[in-house]
Structures are given as structure tokens and as C-alpha cells.
Amino acid sequence: MTTKTPTKVVVDDGSTQAKVVHKHGGKWKGCTCITRVVHGALNKGVEVHPAAYLVGSTSYTVHASAANPMPNQSLHYQVSEYNAVAVHNALIEAGLGGVKVDLVVTLPTADFYGANGDVLVEKKKENLKSKVSNLAGRPTAIISNVSVYPEAVPIVAEVIFSPDGEYEEDFEEDSRFLVIDIGGTTTDMAVVTGSLDVENYKSVRHGVLGLMTEAEQNLMRAKGLSTIGDAYMQKAVKQGSDDQDTLDAIEAARVTLLQHIVSNTEQLAPEWRTFDRVIVAGGGSIVLKDKLHDYFGEKFETPSEPVGALAIGAYKLEMMDE
Numbered sequence: 001m002t003t004k005t006p007t008k009v010v011v012d013d014g015s016t017q018a019k020v021v022h023k024h025g026g027k028w029k030g031c032t033c034i035t036r037v038v039h040g041a042l043n044k045g046v047e048v049h050p051a052a053y054l055v056g057s058t059s060y061t062v063h064a065s066a067a068n069p070m071p072n073q074s075l076h077y078q079v080s081e082y083n084a085v086a087v088h089n090a091l092i093e094a095g096l097g098g099v100k101v102d103l104v105v106t107l108p109t110a111d112f113y114g115a116n117g118d119v120l121v122e123k124k125k126e127n128l129k130s131k132v133s134n135l136a137g138r139p140t141a142i143i144s145n146v147s148v149y150p151e152a153v154p155i156v157a158e159v160i161f162s163p164d165g166e167y168e169e170d171f172e173e174d175s176r177f178l179v180i181d182i183g184g185t186t187t188d189m190a191v192v193t194g195s196l197d198v199e200n201y202k203s204v205r206h207g208v209l210g211l212m213t214e215a216e217q218n219l220m221r222a223k224g225l226s227t228i229g230d231a232y233m234q235k236a237v238k239q240g241s242d243d244q245d246t247l248d249a250i251e252a253a254r255v256t257l258l259q260h261i262v263s264n265t266e267q268l269a270p271e272w273r274t275f276d277r278v279i280v281a282g283g284g285s286i287v288l289k290d291k292l293h294d295y296f297g298e299k300f301e302t303p304s305e306p307v308g309a310l311a312i313g314a315y316k317l318e319m320m321d322e
Contacts (some may be wrong), residue, residue: 006102012311016184018090020230020312025028035086052135055081091141098139108205109188112150152181152188154313175276182284218249
């Protein structure tokens, strides 16, 4: 009797969205879905919501707009029940419900390499192997194994290695890179060589969510309002706006985030101008692309899939290890 090999899948389980990458029939498959979780099992019409889950005796629902979401901007999120819910929901949305998977997930760089990194990695593995049931009866993925990677670092692999694990043109083992992963809550940075040695690293609590919060506050002051809907600001940041006050509010927030990134870059790697590349990925690399290019100049590079680069890079590393 033969045992079917588990499907290798990477879930970059960020604080705002999960990026899922796997291969099917030799082709890349992937999706992006929200990681916003609320307490309790919500309904959709007269039936239980399809993204409602049970962990032990506690129920949760993955929902884009329901009030009072669970806090996912701290280290606790990484080992929480609702993180397991978010990951299982992402696997179902990626079409992997009921499938046996070999799962790869991520941790902020400084937490992964920190003094308690080994303990945290094991806690995250155990948490994701806990029983999670979908209350609408949808089959959940069968997690056979969990591996954990630091954020930022695998992005280098996405850029410098071909799908068969060979160096792309112009790169070699002694190449040096500064990689910056601008996510929703954190920005992760690392100095990495072409042989994937990590020379230095840093994680800072600055990201796209902070940009949107500042932009919202700027706009409330400009218009004398007490509140502005999150949906409005999110759309304006992603798509632009016809309202000049909104554009000015966003621009001021973009400048603030850039200043945080520049300041921390100069602290971490003041010699970055001698590196082969400065690789910037994550959702923030799209929001700040023009400003990042202006600052880093010819050293600046962003992957072809900046939001999914971390997941794709981790997948490549897993395949190279086999």
C-alpha cells in the first residue's frame, strides 16, 4: 500500500492577509486571503458562516468587517488559536481542504533569531497541529508537518535562484543583499549573502497598517471629522483618490513610513551602498515603490510578485533542501 506524499504548501501568515503558495501539476498555485478573525461563530443568512471554526471549546470566524477583531499585531498572535484558524482558513481558500499538507509558515525575523526563537518556533508548530474544525462542515487540511522560516530572508532566494535552484545571472555565493519586507504590522530587514548566511537582522513595528492609521488621522484633522471608515482609507491608499485632502493625508503618512525605513536601514546596514542589491518586498513595497526607488537608486529591486515573494522564496528553499 502506498502513502500519498503530502502537498508542500507555504502560508505567509501575516497580520492583514495570508499568502498561500503551492504547486499543482508543476505550475504555481496561490491565493491571498484575509487573516482578520473575530470571536464567536457568525452566521451568513440562516446558516453558519463558511469561515466559522471551532478550536477546543472556542469558536471564531474569519471575517473582513465584523466588529472587534482579535488582536493580531503582537507576538502572541503567532502562537494563538486564531492564528491557527487564519492558517486553516487560508488552506481551505487555496483549495487544500481535506488534503494532507507539509506546511511552511513564517515568523518575524527578530523573533525567529531572538533569544527565545527556538521555543517560539516549537510553540508555533504545536499550535498549528492543534485540532481546528470548520463549523460549516468544510473539510480542513491535514497538517502532517510544520516548518518555520524567518520573514524577509527567503525573499533573497526568490530573487537570486531559478526554479531549479541555480543562481540567476549576476549572482553568486559572496553576493551581499539588504532585504526589506514591509508588511502590515512590521518591517523585517536582514543582511544576507548569496549563500544565505544572515549577517544581521532587525524587525521594527512600522508597516502599512501604521501608514493607514496616520493617513486617517491626518484626514480627520484636515476635514474636522471624528472618524473615517477604514474601507475608504484602504481604497484610497491602494487606488488613489479625487480628493486632495485625502491625497495629502496619504502622502504625509508615506513620508513618515519611508523615514522609519531609511532610519532603520542606516542603523542596520550603513554600508548598503556597497551591496549587490537592496531587495524590497511586501505590500509596503508597492505603496512606497517610487520613494524607495528614489532613495536606493540603482541598487533597488523589487520581486515580480512583491506580496508573494516571501512565500515563493520559502517554497524554493524547501525544494532545494529535498
